[in-house]
Amino acid sequence: MSTETISIEFLAKQAKLNMDELRLLRKDVSDMMRLLNATYELTRRVERREGELRDDIELMIKMEIGGSLANIQTTLDGSLARIEDTVGDVVRRVESLENRTE
Helix, strand or coil, rough: CCCCCCCHHHHHHHHHHHHHHHCCCCHHHHHHHHHHHHHHHHHHHHHHHHHHHHHHHHHHHHHHHHHHHHHHHHHHHHHHHHHHHHHHHHHHHHHHHHHCCC
């Protein structure tokens, strides 16, 4: 058994050191929680923005495809109209020639 005596002042110092260490640990945990919450909020904002961008890109692609298809359809309609006019002219000429020979 040890014959050393431990004074009240020594115990008070040790308790104070333990309390100081505990305060630092609590502050570190608090800082970590604050950073964790900030990271979570940032992740939620990024996910929300990702969804908005996906919707925007989808809309842009649909508009581009729709515009291109409308342009192609207009071009095809114009070409078909010219072809129909030409065929109509040929039919009229053939009918005219057939009527003359009769």
